[in-house]
Amino acid sequence: MPASKWLRVLALVSPIALSACQSFADLASDPSLSPSKSPIIAENVRSGRLARLGALQHPRILETYGGEYSNVALERMVAGIVGKLVTVSENPSQVYQISILDSPVVNAFALPGGYLYVSRGLLALASDSAELAAVIAHEMAHVTSNHGILRQEREKEAVLAERIVSDVLRDKEAGRRALVRGKLDLAQFSRNQELEADAVGISAIGEAGYDPYAAAAFQQRMAAFNAYRSASGANDKGIDFLSTHPSTPQRVALAVGHARKFGGRGTGARDRESYMRGLNGMLFGDNADEGYVRAQRYSHVKLGITFEFPEGFDIENRPEAVLGGRSADGAAIRFDGDEVAKTTRLTEYIASGWVEGLDVSSVRAASINGLEAATAKASVGRWDFDVTVVRANGAVYRILTAAPAGSPELSVLASKVRSSFRLLSASEKADLKPLRIRILKAEAGDTVATMATRMRDVTSAQTLFRVLNGVSEGQALEPGTLYKVVTQ
Secondary structure (H helix, E strand, C coil), rough: CCHHHHCCCCCCCCCCCEEEEEEEECCCCCCCCCCCCHHHHHHHCCHHHHHHHHHHHHHHHHHHCCCCCCHHHHHHHHHHHHHHHHCCCCCCCCCCCCEECCCCCCEEEEEECEEEEEHHHHHHHHHHHHHHHHHHHEEEEHHHCCCHHHHHHHHHHHHHHHHHHCCCCCCHHHHHHHHHHHHHHHHHHHHHHHHHHHHHHHHHHHHHHCCCCHHHHHHHHHHHHHHHHHHHHCCCCCHHHHHCCCCCCHHHHHHHHHHHCCCCCCCCCHHHHHHHHHCCCEEEECCHHHHHEECEEEEECCCCCCEEECCEEEEECCCCCCEECCCCCCEEEEEEEEEECCCCCCCHHHHCCCCCEEEEEEEEEEEEEEEEEEEEEECCCCEECCCCCCCCECCEEEEEEEEECCCCCHHHHHHHHHHEEEECCHHHHCCCCCCCEEECCCCCCCHHHHCCCCCCCCCHHHHHHHHCCCCCCCCCCCCCCCEEEEEE
């Protein structure tokens, strides 16, 4: 598997088509609610500018998020939820295509023309059909309200105002205040869109027979998961459902207020058991094509390589690179790959122009755990860089370590990372398997602690078990009830 395929540089998704949200499932909107790999409805039913915008962005979305996650049980389950929501929609003729994205990031979003996306990461976090219905209904509301297009128009207005301020106004302070007001107005506009989608979505799930209080429950679950990520050092700094849908007490209170219109708690179906059974065996976390992050170690079975990030670094496994960051001083590490001819010496490659601010005199040939390598130093602005390239199994990998200019930590950090880079042994490859959601029935005497012992290769297993299953501190498990654990 060549490094260029694994570490591809992905085309950016144009913001023109995205709704105010961000990340899930496969095609699921024909009348029989049977998922299909052939989106014939896009050709036969959709028409107009919005449909063309969505169709244009759809393949880019799939590429950015690792493609579609193929799982027939999940596809049928999600298709059924969409079907129920369409029947109560203000526009039941609207065609929807929902794709499960093969991404561990918790995300959901919509494109104009009825394209809906939910990540398997979000599926793992939801605890029942009602909670997933709340997310999907929220995204459908963005589509029917044309929020993506309206936001695009507001952004264009903000850009025009900024140009007028910078090009015309002589009072720079007045101009600065005008720009600040413009940004605040846009933020408030987005917030209002989110609250509007909340209201429409909660109304839709209530009318479809789901528990309307599920929306508030999922918002609280997102807050708990965000706290878990931050505490475990697994916090993803990218744009996702958690960053675009902050779960504030005020927002939860508003969601509860909308739900009360349908009656007291316990109103409507949650459909927990069938949802949980649908999740059984679903991939959790990184997939094999992107490699695995376990604690501070990154390993890729197909590429046959592994290395470690220093303690204190948060790690983010993106399709285009593996990134590590340390908030204390801003130090960062980037690992990616490139295709380099076998006849090209690595000292020549490192000086071939792809490193900005390179100190040519610092380029050195090296050997790392028996592998051909080269190192160099570079400086750009306020940052110093250590550059390491290594050839392994015919591919070339790049390790860039950055620290504030003059930091004595740079050499220490870079040395730790590159010295840990090595080939995986056959036994290590055999032991590295993807993690999956497994559904277990609690027996008499089972506790959070006993269930958490069945989890593998996760941080703070008891906390993650509580978050994934909506079990609060001190709450006892119910014998006979299904729960999620993460294991191989």
